[in-house]
Amino acid sequence: MEEPAGSIRNSHRDTNPIKRKFAPKKIAEQARALVDGCSSSGPIIRQRLDVERMKQPLQKGLFYVIENDGVAEPGFLVFLPGQAPVFLQTKLKSAPPCTLRMRVSPTMGDGGGSILIATLDLIQHTLRIEDVWMWKGEALYDTSPFSKRRAHLKEFVERCWIPDARLMGGIQTTILNPRSVRAYLDAPATSVTTVEFIPEMAGRRRMWWGAACPPAPSQGEKVSVAAVAATNNLSQGVAACSPQVNTNTTIQSPPKTIDKDFTRAIAKPVDKMPDVYDLCDEAGTIVGQGSVQQFSLSQTLRARQTPEGLLVAVRWREEFGGYEITGLV
Numbered sequence: 001m002e003e004p005a006g007s008i009r010n011s012h013r014d015t016n017p018i019k020r021k022f023a024p025k026k027i028a029e030q031a032r033a034l035v036d037g038c039s040s041s042g043p044i045i046r047q048r049l050d051v052e053r054m055k056q057p058l059q060k061g062l063f064y065v066i067e068n069d070g071v072a073e074p075g076f077l078v079f080l081p082g083q084a085p086v087f088l089q090t091k092l093k094s095a096p097p098c099t100l101r102m103r104v105s106p107t108m109g110d111g112g113g114s115i116l117i118a119t120l121d122l123i124q125h126t127l128r129i130e131d132v133w134m135w136k137g138e139a140l141y142d143t144s145p146f147s148k149r150r151a152h153l154k155e156f157v158e159r160c161w162i163p164d165a166r167l168m169g170g171i172q173t174t175i176l177n178p179r180s181v182r183a184y185l186d187a188p189a190t191s192v193t194t195v196e197f198i199p200e201m202a203g204r205r206r207m208w209w210g211a212a213c214p215p216a217p218s219q220g221e222k223v224s225v226a227a228v229a230a231t232n233n234l235s236q237g238v239a240a241c242s243p244q245v246n247t248n249t250t251i252q253s254p255p256k257t258i259d260k261d262f263t264r265a266i267a268k269p270v271d272k273m274p275d276v277y278d279l280c281d282e283a284g285t286i287v288g289q290g291s292v293q294q295f296s297l298s299q300t301l302r303a304r305q306t307p308e309g310l311l312v313a314v315r316w317r318e319e320f321g322g323y324e325i326t327g328l329v
Helices: 023-037 051-060 106-112 144-160 181-186 224-243 293-305
Strands: 046-048 064-067 074-079 086-088 114-121 128-137 172-176 194-199 208-209 264-269 276-280 286-292 310-317 320-329
Touching: 023 074, 023 086, 046 128, 046 276, 046 320, 074 128, 086 172, 106 114, 181 224, 264 286, 286 293, 293 310
Parallel strands: 046 208, 128 172, 286 320
Antiparallel strands: 064 194, 074 086, 074 114, 114 128, 194 208, 264 276, 264 310, 276 286, 310 320
């Protein structure tokens, strides 16, 4: 990526779009060919949610929730052998593929290449990595459920990638941590642009939902989470998708501000999300979620986990926009 026109060296987020560096034609063609062949259903990441048609699948299936505060479309982050990562979208009238200056292991190109799903927002200067469709030549989307594909995303974070916003021209890269449907429905109302439901089942597209499904929301147009859940009785349609919650337990809402100096927490595993934990303070209030980036620590936490949770050390990771669990206390 080229440097943006405005300064990125202070706390103010410049709203000038970051300029794309278009990929050479030959590399762009190779990346598109890899994407076109990674799924039998074609390179379509998401579709608009039809509540009436999807009511029964929503009641019976397992889904995860993404809340989007921007209007950027998800795309494919492609790693070819010996080439810089390429980001591309397959919709008509999409911008040409561009290259990204990421610090990644050359092993990402093994077996012919890897494909990750990511959302690149050039206005907000963010890249959110969300899913893995192909891992070192092995196509996963049609055969592996979302939770297993997340295991490869964990490997990417631990062994294959070093965050470097300066090299990326000011783009902050984060890793998606979706919520369960139950957590989404129980959360306080917030303003988002769209909400997406990710199926656990392999080979199934994500579904997005806005305040009024017909036109996509425009820049700055927001939709309340509570309104989304209430529209067409969506809350009733998806409530059964989430893990069972102990009705005797009081669910505490996360604070509105993030305490980046928070260092100790009680960690409780998030159902169906490998190595992702709810972090609670001593009063039992959820302060956020934390992830485990070390394989040995991951095994230790799983082996020692109790219903009451484990006391762990945490630190805020600015590059991920979240907490990392660094050890047991």
